Amino acid sequence: MAKKLIIDIKPPQNKKTKIRKTSPRIILVTKKEPKKRKSEKEKSQNRKSLRPIFLAIGVLIITVAVFSAIGLFELKNSVAKQAPELYDKFAQGETALKRLDTKKAKNFFEGANNNIQSIKSSAEKYGLLQISEFWGKLMPKTKLIPETFANLANLGETTFGISANLEDLKENGFKWFTNQQGNLLVNNFESIKIYLNKLSNSITFFNNQEFGIEPVSDNGFLSQTAKLAKVERVLDAFIDWLKNPNEKHILIAFQNPSELRPSGGFLGSYADISIDVNGLQDIKVWDIYDPDGQLKINIVPPYELQNITPRWGARDANWFFDFPISAKKIISFLEKSLIYQEQNITFDGLISINIHVIETILKALDSIELETYDLTITPENFLQEIQREVEAGKDKTKGEPKRILKILTPTLFERLSELDESQKIFIFKELQKHINQKDIIFFFKDWKIQQFLEDSGLAGRVYESEENSDGDYLAVVSSNIAGGKTDAYVKTKIKLSSKIEASGRIDNYLNIEKTHTGNTRKEDWYRKTNTSYLKIFTPKDTRLTYIDGQSSKTIKPAINYAKSGYLIDEDLNNVEKTKKPIKEFGIEKFIEAGKTVFGFWFDTPPGKTKKLEMQYFNPKRLILHNNPIPYKFVFEKQSGNNIDFEFIIEAPQGYVWQENNTRFFSYETSNPKSREIIDLTLSPSLEPIQR
Numbered sequence: 001m002a003k004k005l006i007i008d009i010k011p012p013q014n015k016k017t018k019i020r021k022t023s024p025r026i027i028l029v030t031k032k033e034p035k036k037r038k039s040e041k042e043k044s045q046n047r048k049s050l051r052p053i054f055l056a057i058g059v060l061i062i063t064v065a066v067f068s069a070i071g072l073f074e075l076k077n078s079v080a081k082q083a084p085e086l087y088d089k090f091a092q093g094e095t096a097l098k099r100l101d102t103k104k105a106k107n108f109f110e111g112a113n114n115n116i117q118s119i120k121s122s123a124e125k126y127g128l129l130q131i132s133e134f135w136g137k138l139m140p141k142t143k144l145i146p147e148t149f150a151n152l153a154n155l156g157e158t159t160f161g162i163s164a165n166l167e168d169l170k171e172n173g174f175k176w177f178t179n180q181q182g183n184l185l186v187n188n189f190e191s192i193k194i195y196l197n198k199l200s201n202s203i204t205f206f207n208n209q210e211f212g213i214e215p216v217s218d219n220g221f222l223s224q225t226a227k228l229a230k231v232e233r234v235l236d237a238f239i240d241w242l243k244n245p246n247e248k249h250i251l252i253a254f255q256n257p258s259e260l261r262p263s264g265g266f267l268g269s270y271a272d273i274s275i276d277v278n279g280l281q282d283i284k285v286w287d288i289y290d291p292d293g294q295l296k297i298n299i300v301p302p303y304e305l306q307n308i309t310p311r312w313g314a315r316d317a318n319w320f321f322d323f324p325i326s327a328k329k330i331i332s333f334l335e336k337s338l339i340y341q342e343q344n345i346t347f348d349g350l351i352s353i354n355i356h357v358i359e360t361i362l363k364a365l366d367s368i369e370l371e372t373y374d375l376t377i378t379p380e381n382f383l384q385e386i387q388r389e390v391e392a393g394k395d396k397t398k399g400e401p402k403r404i405l406k407i408l409t410p411t412l413f414e415r416l417s418e419l420d421e422s423q424k425i426f427i428f429k430e431l432q433k434h435i436n437q438k439d440i441i442f443f444f445k446d447w448k449i450q451q452f453l454e455d456s457g458l459a460g461r462v463y464e465s466e467e468n469s470d471g472d473y474l475a476v477v478s479s480n481i482a483g484g485k486t487d488a489y490v491k492t493k494i495k496l497s498s499k500i501e502a503s504g505r506i507d508n509y510l511n512i513e514k515t516h517t518g519n520t521r522k523e524d525w526y527r528k529t530n531t532s533y534l535k536i537f538t539p540k541d542t543r544l545t546y547i548d549g550q551s552s553k554t555i556k557p558a559i560n561y562a563k564s565g566y567l568i569d570e571d572l573n574n575v576e577k578t579k580k581p582i583k584e585f586g587i588e589k590f591i592e593a594g595k596t597v598f599g600f601w602f603d604t605p606p607g608k609t610k611k612l613e614m615q616y617f618n619p620k621r622l623i624l625h626n627n628p629i630p631y632k633f634v635f636e637k638q639s640g641n642n643i644d645f646e647f648i649i650e651a652p653q654g655y656v657w658q659e660n661n662t663r664f665f666s667y668e669t670s671n672p673k674s675r676e677i678i679d680l681t682l683s684p685s686l687e688p689i690q691r
Contacts, residue, residue: 086115093159101425102167109163113156151202158199165192170424178417182279186242193235200228234452241348241446248275251350253330254405255318257640258387258485260478262535263318263326263460264354264441264639265487268390269402271409272347285409287402288315291337298566303576304533304599306557308482312569321477321537321638322593323352323460324450325571327443349444352460354640355383356439358412360430364423365415372407384523387485391525438639438674462593463634463675465539470622471632472498472506473595475537478602478641484528489518490604491642498633498649500682504621510536510614512549512602519607530604534612537595537636541619547585549612550600622682624652629682637672645672649680656685 093108169188176185241248252271255264267288274282292313301312302319309316314333318326327350335346362368362379369376377385386404389395395403419427434440441460444450453459465473476494480487493513500506512534518526531553559566578591579599587600604610622629635645651663658681659665667678 086112089115090159093163097163097166101429102163102170106160106163106167109156109160113153113160116152116156151205154198155202155206158195158202161195162192162199165195170428171421174419175417177279178413180278180280182242182275182277185279186239186277189235189239189242193232193239196228196232196235200232203228230452230455233448237446237448241449242275243277245277247281249273249345249347250275251331251334251347253318253350253352255352255354255640256485257354257356257642258383258488259480259483260487260532260638260640261316261318262321262477262479262638263323264352264438266480267315267318267330269405280413283410283413285402285406286339287400288313291334291339294338295333295336296338297336298564299569300561300566300572302572303555304479304481307555310558311566312572318352319479320571320575320592321475321535322462323441323639324443324454327352327441329569329571331445348446349442349449351443352441352639353434354439356640357431357434358382360434361412361416361427363430364419364427365412368408368411368415370404370407370411373404377408383488387488387525388523391485391523436673437671438637441639457675460639460674462537462595463636464594465634466632469632470620470629471634472508472618473537473539473634473636474508474510475595475636475638476512476641476643477535477537477638479533479535481531481533483531484518484525486516486518486526486528486530486606487640487642489516489521489526490530491515491517491644493644493646495646496635496648498647500622500650500652500655502624502652502654504624504652506618506620506622508538508616508618510612510616512612512614513609514602514604515609516604516606527606529606532602532604534600534602535592536598536614537593538598538616539618539620540591540594540596542596542616543619544582544585544587544589544598544614544616546615547587547598547600547613549602549610550585550587551603552586553601624655624682626684628658631680631682633678633680635672635676635678637674637676639674643672644668644670645676647678651682654685655682657681658683 089108089112093105093112096102096105096108165188169185169192173185173188176182176188250273252273253267254269254271255261255266256268257265259266261267269285269287272282272284272286273280274284292315295313299312301309301316305312305316305319312333314330314337317329317333320326320329331347331350334340340346359379359382362377362382367376367378373389375385386408389404390401393401393404395401431440435458438460440458442453442458443460444453450459454461462475463473465471474496476492478487478492491514493511493515495511495513497509497511498506499509514530514532516530518528518530521527534550575590575592579588580590581588582598587598589596589598591597598614598616602610602612622631633647633649635647637643637645646666646668648664648666649657651657651665653663656663657665663685665680667676669676
């Protein structure tokens with residue numbers, strides 16, 4: 001209850017003052033007071049009792065802050081010290097994987113993982129992984145520390161896991177495949193797929209996070225997210241294919257480069273590999289004439305072959321330089337043969353290999369004894385002995401000239417499953433070289449697997465020029481038509497001299513030189529004239545201005561195809577309907593694989609050197625300006641062709657190539673890769689243009 005304070009005020013008592021009847025009263029009302037009020041002394045005592053608690057909290061906060069600051073500083077120093085070594089190990093591990101040296105890759109990634117664990121120990125020493133949760137609200141970046149280390153550790157573990165699985169695959173994969181242990185093969189691929197998925201997630205994190213410590217940010221792995229996704233997709237498709245309970249068939253096409261054809265060499269024989277969920281079931285080696293003999297459809301062959309065969313078959317189906325088309329054509333002919341049609345057998349893919357691959361395998365094995373023939377096959381005599389048996393051996397008189405290959409192939413597979421470590425390392429390194437030189441080419445019907453093969457440069461697909469890019473393209477493709485096995489002793493030199501005119505036009509001078517040394521051999525099939533149909537692939541709409549050195553040949557079809565009811569192949573017709581003769585030069589041009597192709601005959605007698613000269617210009621002009629101009633030249637090699645290649649290009653007046661700061665750039669190789677890409681940059685010269 002409020003208290004009232006009443007004050008009476010009386011006026012002064014004097015004579016002049018009139019006294020009123022009532023005197024004024026002032027009433028003051030005070031505020032309501034609490035029921036109980038503490039004294040100042042009590043308040044002071046309470047503050048003193050809380051002071052130690054506040055002091056302890058303050059000291060704790062300062063201690064944690066200082067401890068965290070020291071920890072972050074030490075962590076930063078630890079990262080700075082180990083980051084270069086970590087970068088290096090990841091880079092070397094990646095390089096080792098590209099070289100198929102899985103053991104080295106595993107060691108490098110294991111070392112990188114150790115570095116990561118060391119850095120993590122530095123963080124745990126100061127409890128940063130726990131403290132980061134406390135500081136997360138004040139300093140959001142610190143909240144990323146645990147996730148950063150989790151992904152960093154995952155990066156180390158997954159790269160090591162992938163390389164370890166690949167090493168296991170390299171060590172045991174072929175044995176699993178041939179010894180009915182397909183489940184182990186599938187398990188290995190599935191494990192790799194899981195690791196790849198984890199690796200991709202970690203890379204995505206490092207690409208997106210903003211935390212200051214990025215120990216792998218400059219490593220090549222971080223730019224590989226899209227590629228990893230492609231590998232995951234192809235592994236999915238391949239695993240599904242392996243786990244399919246139905247019997248599957250893969251073709252191995254033995255292309256003989258002694259008798260060149262557009263996709264490699266004459267397809268004289270092949271192996272039918274049957275596979276189920278357990279792995280390899282059977283290997284059957286066939287002479288290509290066996291299924292062709294049971295082909296009940298008649299198809300018009302390519303025009304250039306109509307002198308030597310009345311109808312098209314699997315033996316001549318590799319007529320296209322673009323390997324996927326040739327592979328599909330080979331498979332199509334075989335599946336139409338009664339040998340496979342009556343059994344409802346289809347083929348899921350095709351692997352093309354040439355003689356050089358077999359020679360490499362024999363180098364690893366040293367030799368193979370063929371008791372049936374009383375013969376020892378070595379890398380040095382393989383080609384000659386196989387060719388002799390096929391062309392003039394006893395088996396030919398019995399109507400089975402390729403029998404020696406039927407005996408040799410299963411023996412090769414058996415010996416391959418018994419390789420020691422040094423032999424495996426040798427073969428893997430050499431096979432990589434063969435792939436680079438198009439001695440091994442792959443095709444698969446499954447579009448996911450095929451797309452991966454094409455993206456990886458393993459499918460023999462003809463190069464497609466990028467839109468709006470400046471540059472040039474060349475491929476020289478030879479087809480031996482009734483020229484024996486002479487390509488085994490023919491050396492080809494290809495030299496392209498290009499000049500960019502002031503107008504931006506690209507003029508080309510092509511020189512092809514073939515030297516035939518088959519005259520040194522006693523075998524008739526090596527001493528024949530090398531009769532070739534050459535196809536020169538150039539950018540679309542290229543114009544020919546001169547050619548000299550070509551041969552002439554008259555084609556006389558054995559039958560009238562139109563009247564005989566022969567079928568016309570769509571892919572072949574798409575090429576041949578574009579053919580136009582260039583009468584002044586006695587050659588023809590047409591469109592194939594999106595390129596303008598000049599086709600003509602070129603004969604080289606044994607013991608002679610034959611030369612061809614050809615001039616043409618690219619219709620697409622360079623737009624010359626003061627800024628650097630990227631220029632890309634692409635040369636594609638024909639599989640199995642033994643060539644030397646030289647390229648010289650001259651910049652227009654007033655320009656130089658940045659690569660050597662001169663007007664002339666040259667490149668030369670004695671054994672080009674399947675696709676040689678020369679990237680150059682054209683820049684204005686500092687010297688004044690002479691007029």
